[in-house]
Amino acid sequence: PSWLKEKISENRTDDLACFLNVDIFKSIVGDFIEEDWRPYCTELVDKTGDIIMAALSESLDKTTSHDRFPSLRALVRKHGEHAARGLVQEARNQMEAHLSLEKHPYTQDHVLFENIACARHRGLKRELEVALRLDQPNKGGDGVQQQQQGGGGVVYDTTAIRAIVDAVFDRNRRKTVEEHMAEDMEIVLESYGKVATKRVIDRTPQICWQVFRSLGPAVQDTLWNLTDDKLQEAMQDTSDFALKHKALTEELEEMNKALTIFQSLL
Template structure:
């Protein structure tokens, strides 16, 4: 019905390319979009979790809570920015695939040729006697009539049926090529979140002012007060020990 109602006005024996493009776009939207976004989200979460775990394990930063929190926050911001940029690029690829199905891959033409003869080959093969190891006598006239009948039935199919079958062949062949291209391209873009993280993180940290760094590595005031108090006690004890030593 889809083929019949969208048959082109000019040269109606050919497949309507707009129908092909619409089917491809619908397939991408229904079947490819969700796993693509899931892959992007998963990559983003893995990178953010890995960065946070790495920062928490840094022995140099562990004594400085404010510094650790700052690094984790900045890492999350970097991952978020990279995720947004990656999503934009991925959506561009998706839209391009939806709006402009294209390939010059020779596998497309090879697969179409195979699919075109596949159904008739199956029918002819099923019409032949089974090879069970015994000698089988085949009447040439009967075999010829059987094969001729198969091709006759194929010729009696309507133009719409032939066009629908041809459309299915084109979709199957193109789908294999396009899906392979999609599977290769999208993960390569998503993994750039991890590849570009260090560069972006270093760039942000290089903009941190000296005052901010000093604030991050300075102990909290209550900790400083405790340290000063302990220092004074230690000095008092030391003077006491010296005084006792002088008595003896």
């Protein structure tokens, strides 16, 4: 790709040009993480936070619907939301730590080396297949059999095959160092990307699922840590409720007095 050739040319060092530049490779991986992976990972964590906050709010609305102790309801909501936000922040920290690690390419996965080995001569093989017309559908078998059976296949003699192969290799030989380096870099990037992408696809969702699993225990723990003093303070009646309660109590006392008088007359 042209952008790879430009990046290699712009960052050339005094090292021999026949070796891949590890710093360029790490830089490309880092750019890929920031531009392609981070937005999706961040969005997933944000959506996870939105879901658990909405679920917590709905649950608290259903379980704390009584109006007598609004301070207690507010206290429970405050500590529940604090626990939920803590889980989301921890998930975000883990996601950031993982992406930071991924900026330093590393793997022991043999798939990387298998992919590199398969891809290293793929372009040259493809060019030879096209030149020799091996990429064309061949319903009659190989070229020799097809011609013998009247199938219209093309048969090359040894001289023609040599000329075609030499032409393909000559075109490959005339490529610049930057072109060869770009092709090699592309192969390694593609092969490493297949390995690293699997880690990212699994890791961030795994972190988010842990948030869902931890929400209930986390809220429970933070509520268990409330002191008796805080609970007693939050369970004080409001002035309106106190006045209403006093009025109803006095009314009940008057009714009881009237009932006592009425019973004495019987």
